[in-house]
Amino acid sequence: MTRIRVALVDDQALFRAGIRMLIESQPDLEFVGEAGDGEAGVELAASATPDVMLMDIRMPLLDGIAATEAIIAADAPSPRVLVLTTFDLDESAARAIRAGASGFVLKDADPEFLLAAIRTVHAGNAVIAASATRELLEHFAASRARPDAPESFATLTPREGEIFLLAAKGLSNTEIAAREFLSEATVKTHISRILGKLGLRDRVQLVVFAFEHNLVD
Known part of the structure; x- marks a missing residue:
């Protein structure tokens, strides 16, 4: 091991x-x-x-x-x-x-x-x-001015955008899969593509990105 x-x-x-x-x-x-x-x-x-x-x-x-x-x-x-x-x-x-x-x-x-x-x-x-x-x-995030979302965010597909918002709210892959009627493997693939398109390292940076750019309520 x-x-x-x-x-x-x-x-x-x-x-x-x-x-x-x-x-x-x-x-x-x-x-x-x-x-x-x-x-x-x-x-x-x-x-x-x-x-x-x-x-x-x-x-x-x-x-x-x-x-x-x-x-x-x-x-x-x-x-x-x-x-x-x-x-x-x-x-x-x-x-x-x-x-x-x-x-x-x-x-x-x-x-x-x-x-x-x-x-x-x-x-x-x-x-x-x-x-x-x-x-x-x-x-x-509330203590900073919130700029518009960068151009990279527009490269997400509608499905990726939905998954991005759910992940930004702290939902797990299992929870996202249940809500979107997808397999966990598919959600994981979408998350990887989203991180790649936005130049983010992991889900923490995804959440920070969402709050900084006023993408979640």
Whole structure:
């Protein structure tokens, strides 16, 4: 069994120790390193090549937002970044998502939720279903001027447009399939095409795109 390689960037040593023990207790996960600031986190991403990186936001030297941007922009294949935050409505978390993170998890979340989030983003999905995430994105988007949708949005077919709006509202592939009378495999194909046409990495960026361009109520 190929295990999911997980790294952690957080400036609290006690918190890092707890997360390390949690990861190491899972047979399908492998803890490959930790760092106490953003600069060291960028170096860790390059040297340890994790599949998923847990990233705190507020850290010395380089914060989690700038570190996420640097990691995603690197030439090497970048890990999925899962942001750790203390507050469920935190504009910094939304900025990190815009920088390329695949979602966010509250630091006081249940251990089972964090483990599920790691597996979810590793599978290529995004941690976006939680109501707190949606509220955060709405809060963030409301604080910005909303431009018209870019020309790329017009390239979506009518069916892709419908699926885009449902995904932007946080519906899962299963829920979209049931509503649109499609198979889950077909929905997954549509989502992949939508992301490609819009130049988006995952469903989190799709939701941000929708809110920023005033495409959802």
